[in-house]
Amino acid sequence: xKPSKGKAPKAPRWSLDITIKMEDVGQSTEDSDxxxxxxxxxxxxxxxSKKTAVISLKEQxxxxxxxxxxxxxxxxxxxxxxxxxxxxxxPNDALLKMSTPFSTRGxxxxxxxxxxxxxxxxxxxSEFDIAHRLEEGSKTLYIExxxxxxxSY
Numbered sequence: 001x002k003p004s005k006g007k008a009p010k011a012p013r014w015s016l017d018i019t020i021k022m023e024d025v026g027q028s029t030e031d032s033d034x035x036x037x038x039x040x041x042x043x044x045x046x047x048x049s050k051k052t053a054v055i056s057l058k059e060q061x062x063x064x065x066x067x068x069x070x071x072x073x074x075x076x077x078x079x080x081x082x083x084x085x086x087x088x089x090x091p092n093d094a095l096l097k098m099s100t101p102f103s104t105r106g107x108x109x110x111x112x113x114x115x116x117x118x119x120x121x122x123x124x125x126s127e128f129d130i131a132h133r134l135e136e137g138s139k140t141l142y143i144e145x146x147x148x149x150x151x152s153y
Contacts, residue, residue, distance in 0.1 A: 040064075040124055041133045045145055053145045063122075064146075067130055070118030071111075071150055078110045111150040112143065 040063035045053040100106050116131050124130035137143055
């Protein structure tokens with residue numbers, strides 16, 4: 001769609017933290033209004049629609065970028081099977097509990113696992129830090145944008 005003459009196209013709406021609300025007033029209160037998250041957890045998001053937030057790596061603070069970069073290796077390891085012998089010796093109940101790219105929500109589970117491992121590796125695993133926020137934070141404004149970014153990598 002072409003912008004009308006004399007008007008510049010709208011720039012993406014990036015926030016400095018997800019505490020800035022862009023949702024409808026009727027939506028539930030997000031976690032950043034209640035929980036005192038550490039500054040390392042701050043995430044710059046773009047509201048693609050009323051219910052979809054996305055991220056850009058270059059817009060993130062160095063803490064978030066470290067976690068994202070560290071998560072790549074954990075995600076790759078989770079997607080590959082190094083030792084087929086070990087896998088074949090596993091009991092069926094253990095195999096059924098495994099998250100694989102082919103299971104329902106498999107890539108989402110692997111992405112969140114990789115992000116949490118990336119946070120732990122970089123010592124962002126204390127209370128109110130990145131690993132904690134990935135487990136307890138806003139699903140729409142924190143967990144899903146990071147998860148989707150890693151999943152699409």
